[in-house]
Amino acid sequence: MEKFQKLTGIAAPMPLVNIDTDMIIPKVFLKSIQRTGFGKNLFDEMRYNRDGSEVADFVLNKPQYRNAEILVAGDNFGCGSSREHAPRAIADFGIKCVVSTSFADIFFNNCFKNGILPIVLPQEQVDLLMADAEKGENARMTVDLEAQEITTSDGVVIAFDVDAFKKTCLLEGLDDIGKTLQKEASILSYEGKMAQERPWV
Amino acid sequence: MSPKTLYDKIWDAHVAHEAEDGTCLLYIDRHLVHEVTSPQAFEGLRMSGRKVHAPDKTIAVPDHNVPTTLDRAKGIENEESRIQVDALDKNAREFGVHYYPVSDVRQGIVHIVGPEQGWTLPGMTVVCGDSHTATHGAFGALAHGIGTSEVEHVLATQTLIQKKSKNMKVEITGKLNPGVTAKDITLAVIGETGTAGGTGYVIEYCGEAIRDLSMEGRMTVCNMAIEGGARAGLIAPDETTYAYVKGRPHAPKGAQWEAALNWWKTLFTDPDAKFDKVVTLRAEDIQPVVTWGTSPEDVLPITGTVPFPEDFKGGKIEAAKRAIEYMGLTPGQKLTDIEIDTVFIGSCTNGRIEDLRAVADVVKGKKIKDGMRAMIVPGSGLVRAQAEEEGLEEIFKEAGFEWRLAGCSMCLAMNPDQLSEGERCAATSNRNFEGRQGYKGRTHLVSPAMAAAAALTGKLTDIRDLI
Numbered sequence: 001m002e003k004f005q006k007l008t009g010i011a012a013p014m015p016l017v018n019i020d021t022d023m024i025i026p027k028v029f030l031k032s033i034q035r036t037g038f039g040k041n042l043f044d045e046m047r048y049n050r051d052g053s054e055v056a057d058f059v060l061n062k063p064q065y066r067n068a069e070i071l072v073a074g075d076n077f078g079c080g081s082s083r084e085h086a087p088r089a090i091a092d093f094g095i096k097c098v099v100s101t102s103f104a105d106i107f108f109n110n111c112f113k114n115g116i117l118p119i120v121l122p123q124e125q126v127d128l129l130m131a132d133a134e135k136g137e138n139a140r141m142t143v144d145l146e147a148q149e150i151t152t153s154d155g156v157v158i159a160f161d162v163d164a165f166k167k168t169c170l171l172e173g174l175d176d177i178g179k180t181l182q183k184e185a186s187i188l189s190y191e192g193k194m195a196q197e198r199p200w201v
Numbered sequence: 202m203s204p205k206t207l208y209d210k211i212w213d214a215h216v217a218h219e220a221e222d223g224t225c226l227l228y229i230d231r232h233l234v235h236e237v238t239s240p241q242a243f244e245g246l247r248m249s250g251r252k253v254h255a256p257d258k259t260i261a262v263p264d265h266n267v268p269t270t271l272d273r274a275k276g277i278e279n280e281e282s283r284i285q286v287d288a289l290d291k292n293a294r295e296f297g298v299h300y301y302p303v304s305d306v307r308q309g310i311v312h313i314v315g316p317e318q319g320w321t322l323p324g325m326t327v328v329c330g331d332s333h334t335a336t337h338g339a340f341g342a343l344a345h346g347i348g349t350s351e352v353e354h355v356l357a358t359q360t361l362i363q364k365k366s367k368n369m370k371v372e373i374t375g376k377l378n379p380g381v382t383a384k385d386i387t388l389a390v391i392g393e394t395g396t397a398g399g400t401g402y403v404i405e406y407c408g409e410a411i412r413d414l415s416m417e418g419r420m421t422v423c424n425m426a427i428e429g430g431a432r433a434g435l436i437a438p439d440e441t442t443y444a445y446v447k448g449r450p451h452a453p454k455g456a457q458w459e460a461a462l463n464w465w466k467t468l469f470t471d472p473d474a475k476f477d478k479v480v481t482l483r484a485e486d487i488q489p490v491v492t493w494g495t496s497p498e499d500v501l502p503i504t505g506t507v508p509f510p511e512d513f514k515g516g517k518i519e520a521a522k523r524a525i526e527y528m529g530l531t532p533g534q535k536l537t538d539i540e541i542d543t544v545f546i547g548s549c550t551n552g553r554i555e556d557l558r559a560v561a562d563v564v565k566g567k568k569i570k571d572g573m574r575a576m577i578v579p580g581s582g583l584v585r586a587q588a589e590e591e592g593l594e595e596i597f598k599e600a601g602f603e604w605r606l607a608g609c610s611m612c613l614a615m616n617p618d619q620l621s622e623g624e625r626c627a628a629t630s631n632r633n634f635e636g637r638q639g640y641k642g643r644t645h646l647v648s649p650a651m652a653a654a655a656a657l658t659g660k661l662t663d664i665r666d667l668i
Contacts, residue, residue: 004568014380015516015519016497016516016519016520016523017395017516017517017519018397018518018520020630020632020634020635021495022634022635022636023634023635023636024638026636026640027613027615030237030265030582030614030615031237031266031281031282031283031284031285031290031615032281033240033241033244033281033285035241035351037242043637045635050640054388063421067216071592073515074520075250075397076395076396076397076430079396079397079430079496079634080332080356080634081332081346081613082238082330082331082332082346083237083238083348084203084238084241084330084346084348084349085346100371102397102400103400104397104400104430105366105400105401105430105432106332106346106347106348109347109351110348110349110350113348113350113351113551114350115540123515136246142351156289161374163364164222165220165222165224165362174355176350176362177249177251177353177354177357177358180287180354180357180358180360180362181358183217183218183226186217186218186226186356186359187217187218187226187228187254187359187360190217190218190228193360193542194228198324198464199380199402199457200322200453200457200458200460200463201258201322201325
C-alpha cells in the first residue's frame with residue numbers, strides 16, 4: 001500500500017450531505033475483477049452526461065479542481081454499500097484525503113486500506129475548510145499525518161484525531177495481513193480452545 | 202463481574218488477540234462471499250501464495266449479477282457479469298470453500314441462504330463483503346459488512362482487525378397496529394435517528410414489538426441497521442430463534458445442539474448494562490411508511506405530504522432540494538397521489554417466504570393496474586420452491602406479477618433488472634439512492650404489503666385502506 005505522510009494540495013469542496021457509494025462509483029463499474037482503473041468513473045453519474053461529455057459545473061470538472069488531492073465533503077460521506085471500489089476510485093483519481101463531519105463506518109475503514117486518510121472534524125472546522133476549498137487552485141492545504149494537523153491556505157492550523165494503529169499503517173504503508181499473520185499462534189490457540197468450548201461452530 | 206450487553210458478550214467471546222491500544226483480532230465464525238466484492242481478494246491470496254485459512258467456515262454464492270429470468274440456464278449475456286460469476290466459480294472450487302452455484306436450487310441472495318442453510322447461528326461473528334450482512338444480527342450474531350481488503354484478510358487469517366464500537370439500544374415498546382410491519386419499524390427508526398445516527402455503534406433492537414416478530418421480520422429490521430449508519434444490528438436469541446434454527450442443514454444436532462442451546466441462552470443484555478445511546482419508539486405510533494427522497498432517512502408516514510426543503514436544517518436543505526427534483530415531486534403533494542409504474546418485491550430486506558405471503562394476502566384474486574410492471578424475485582431457490590408449494594405462485598401470476606428466479610435483481614440493478622430513466626418504483630429493497638435501481642430511476646422504499654397495494658392501485662397506497 002502507498003504511504004501517506006504529508007500532503008500539500010488542492011482541496012475540492014463537495015458540501016452535499018449523505019454522498020453515498022452509488023454516487024461515488026455506480027454499480028455498473030463494480031463488474032471489474034481488476035484492482036485499478038476506477039478513477040475515470042469516480043462520481044460518474046454526477047460527472048458525465050449520458051453521451052460521455054463532462055458536466056461542466058461538477059466540481060471535479062472545473063479547471064481549478066481537476067488535480068484536487070483533498071476532498072472537503074458534507075456530513076455522512078460514503079454511506080451505503082461496502083464496495084471498496086469507492087475508495088479505490090477516489091485514490092485512483094488522485095485524492096488522498098477526505099475531510100467531513102462524519103463518515104460511514106465501512107467506507108471509513110476501507111479508506112485506510114487504500115492509502116486514503118479520512119479526517120473527522122467538527123462542523124465549524126469543516127465549514128472553515130470548505131470555505132478555504134472554495135478558493136480554488138491557489139488555496140492549497142497541507143495535511144500532515146505525523147503531526148495530525150491541517151494547515152489552511154491562510155495558515156490556520158487545525159488538529160485532528162486518528163486511531164494510532166491506523167496512523168502507523170498509513171505512515172508506513174503496511175500490509176495488514178502480514179502483520180496479522182505474525183500473530184498466527186494466537187489465532188491457532190483460539191481455534192484450539194473453541195474446538196473444545198464451541199465445537200458446533 | 203460488571204454487567205454486559207449482548208454485543209459485549211459476543212465481542213468478548215471472539216477476541217483472539219488484544220494489543221495494548223485495544224486493537225483486537227476478532228475471530229470470524231462465518232465468512233460469506235459473493236461474486237462482486239471477492240475476486241480481487243482471491244487474486245490477492247494467489248499473488249502472495251496464501252491459502253484460505255478456514256475453507257469450512259467460508260460460504261460462497263453468486264447473487265448480484267445473476268439473471269432472474271426463467272431462461273438463465275443459457276448463461277449470462279453481459280460479458281463483465283459473466284466473468285465475475287465465473288471468477289467466483291473458479292475461486293470457490295480452487296480454494297475449496299462451500300459453494301452454491303447458480304444451478305443449485307439452494308442458490309440465492311447470500312443473506313437469505315446463510316440463515317436458511319443454518320450457517321448463521323446465535324453468538325457467531327459473521328462477515329461478508331456486503332453491507333447488508335447486518336441481516337444476520339437477527340439471530341443474535343455479530344454480523345457486519347467489510348471491504349474487499351478485509352475480505353482478503355479474513356480469507357487469509359479468519360480474523361479481522363477491529364476496535365470495539367459503542368452500544369446503542371433501540372427499543373420498540375408495545376404492539377404494532379394492523380398493516381404495520383418489520384419494514385415500517387426499521388424505516389421509522391432510520392427516520393428518527395438519520396442515516397448517520399448509528400455511526401460508531403452496534404444497535405441492539407429490543408422491546409415487545411421486536412420480540413413479537415418472526416425471524417423473517419427480525420432479519421428485515423437488522424438488515425437496515427446499516428442504513429441507520431450502525432456497524433451492526435442485534436436481536437437477542439429466544440425460542441423464536443431456536444425454533445427457526447433447529448433442523449437446518451448446518452445447525453448443530455444431538456448433544457451439540459444441547460451444548461449450543463445452553464450457551465445461546467446466556468446471550469442477552471444483563472440488567473443494568475450500560476448503553477451509550479438509547480432510542481425508544483412506541484409501536485403504536487409507527488404507521489405504514491414510505492420514503493419520498495434519495496436517502497433512507499427521507500421517511501414519512503404514507504398519510505403525509507412531500508416536505509418543503511425549508512423544513513430542514515443545514516446541509517439537509519440542499520440535499521432535500523436535490524432529492525425532490527431528482528424524484529420529480531412537488532412539495533406539499535400528498536404521498537398517496539404519487540403514481541408508480543414499477544413494483545419490485547424481493548431483496549435481502551424483503552425476499553423471504555413471509556414477505557411473499559404478505560404480498561399474496563393483498564393481491565389474492567385481484568389484478569395489478571394496467572401497464573404496471575410488477576416483479577417478484579424470491580430471495581432463494583428454496584423460498585421460490587416453498588412459495589410454489591403454498592400456491593403463492595398461482596396467486597401472483599393471476600394478479601399479473603412476473604415470477605422470477607432468485608437473486609439481488611432490481612435492488613441494485615447489476616443484472617438486467619433495472620429502471621429506465623424517469624421510471625418510478627415502489628420497492629421492498631433497502632436503498633433509494635440516486636441511480637440505485639437504474640440511471641435516473643426513482644425509488645420509494647416500502648413494506649411488501651405496501652408494494653403489493655401500490656401494484657394494484659398504481660399509486661403509493663395506504664395498506665390500511667385495503668384491509
